[in-house]
Amino acid sequence: MDFEFSEPQRMVRDMVRAFAAERLRPGAGARDASGEFPAEIFRELGELGLLGMMTPEAYGGAGTETLAYLLAVEEIARAVAHFGSEELKGRVLPPLARGEVLGGIMLTEPGAGSDLASLRTTYRRDGDRFLLSGSKVWITNAGIGAYFVVLATRDAALGAKGISAFVLDARQQGVLVQPREKKMGLRSSVTAAVILEDAAVPVANMLGSEGEGMKVALATLDHSRLGIAAQAIGVAQAALDEALTYAKQREQFGRPIIEHEAVGFRLADMDAELEAARWLTYRAAWLSERPGRLGRTSAQAKLVASETVNRVVAAAVQVHGGYGYSREFAVERLYRDARVTTIYEGTSEVQRMVIARALRNMVTTATA
Ligand SMILES: Cc1cc2nc3c(=O)[nH]c(=O)nc-3n(C[C@H](O)[C@H](O)[C@H](O)COP(=O)(O)OP(=O)(O)OC[C@H]3O[C@@H](n4cnc5c(N)ncnc54)[C@H](O)[C@@H]3O)c2cc1C
Structure with missing residues (x-):
């Protein structure tokens, strides 16, 4: 049993700690008050190479809201890395890791929170793409993120078996971002509902096989x-x-x-x-x-x-x-x-x- 960090782990921790002390902690109170999204900090995190390899604990107290959008980015990155094709990984992961774009996940719906399998957002095939329609709520990075993992069903009557996962590029007309939620905490992290109206997803953007969304x-x-x-x-x-x-x-x-x-x-x-x-x-x-x-x-x-x-x-x-x-x-x-x-x-x-x-x-x- 070994309770020591390795030398590379210590170096990353010290770097993140220093960044948190210098760049996150000083403005945390002001960002909480204004609700402003710290785009500049995000760019710096990308330049430091921290978006591709998360060590979140060190951010915690110093800038929790910063962590919220980083975690959302990490979620989509992990889903794509595990379940995406090589082509999809090559297209989506590098800009996320460099901090050029943000991302997140769209699972929750008005009627489907803890019980995700009861979701109602649908997809249908249209040539070489899928069209997604429905409502998602509580989406971290909505309106500021580019790529999102979305869960949708072919037919709600199929339950969990009907659900597939897709990588959606949110920078399109069929993605309607609603006004920001006024939250108790994590106030500079952006959270909003999203309506999908025939939002288009290339067939190549399905994660895993059809029906493997859950x-x-x-x-x-x-x-x-x-x-x-x-x-x-x-x-x-x-x-x-x-x-x-x-x-x-x-x-x-x-x-x-x-x-x-x-x-x-x-x-x-x-x-x-x-x-x-x-x-x-x-x-x-x-x-x-x-x-x-x-x-x-x-x-x-x-x-x-x-x-x-x-x-x-x-x-x-x-x-x-x-x-x-x-x-x-x-x-x-x-x-x-x-x-x-x-x-x-x-x-x-x-x-x-x-x-x-x-x-x-x-x-x-x-x-x-
Ligand atoms: C700040 C914030 C950011 C978020 N970001 C995202 C995001 O980026 N993407 C996304 O998809 N979602 C996001 N969410 C949504 C979040 O994941 C859901 O709010 C959460 O999963 C709970 O779902 P719900 O709110 O519908 O509550 P419900 O599922 O309606 O639950 C209400 C209460 O009932 C309890 N309950 C429900 N079922 C049972 C059961 N079977 N047994 C016992 N108790 C039960 C729950 O524990 C809870 O206490 C975010 C939420 C917040 C607040």
Whole structure:
């Protein structure tokens, strides 16, 4: 067993950490207030080569909204890399990796969230292309992204078997982007509904075979959930750092509040829970590089990390007292940004369903 990072891993971590400290952290509060999309930062990330190889944890607390659109890009990249033809990979992946274009995924619909197989967006063949029609909601990078993985059905009556996955170029007339959602957190990340009206997709842009859409989506989510776990850990780390700094400075009853046992114990719980979530996520990331099913492992990491960050940010606000409720302090933003992690990429309830389904097929859960 080896708990050390390798030298190349340390170099990437240090580079990302430095970038986060210099370029993401300083403007995070202002972007939260204005909701402005930081296009320049995105270009810089592309130039650094970071869009092709994500190390999201280091971004977490410093610029969570930046992470949200990076994760969306990573999702489409992973789906295309695993299920796309060589020609499609060559066409779509390089501009995404260079940061020249953004992308994302269009799965969720007004009537199909946790129950994706009930989606209603349809596709039909028209010569050498497919035409897609329907409504998608909550789409990260809608209106600013070029390429999106879209799930659509040949016939809703077929259920999961009727669903296929496509790479859609959103820069066309049949893609109607609705006004931006006014979100609680991740405010400079763009999220909007999208209406597809005979949006055209070349036949070569189908991912996997016809009818394999759910397989493509579930395999992609198995990996991308690790990104959300890492995001949760980054936010939790930032909240713990803020709380620690504050608890050492703030004095009440004649001494720094960290010396009051209730505050010290609160920080101790935050620290211990965060460390547990961190190592569960690292182990899942390590397993993701190896053969075998990742579903249960990545669901465990996403469930634990996202529930942990919500407890940690709430505790960090509490340690700040009234100041934790003020926009002047970073923990207020972290509290709002953390909230979505138990919701998107499958709610905590969905993660439990994935784990419980895996358990039904197991005799023992012992790993060693
Ligand atoms: C900021 C943000 C960005 C997003 N970005 C994207 C994106 O880029 N692309 C995309 O496709 N989607 C995106 N989403 C959508 C997101 O993935 C969905 O919101 C999520 O999967 C939940 O679906 P829903 O909102 O329809 O909730 P529902 O599925 O309606 O769930 C409502 C509640 O019921 C619970 N529930 C549902 N079924 C069960 C069950 N069987 N057992 C127990 N509990 C259950 C859920 O856990 C939840 O608590 C985004 C969402 C947000 C908030």
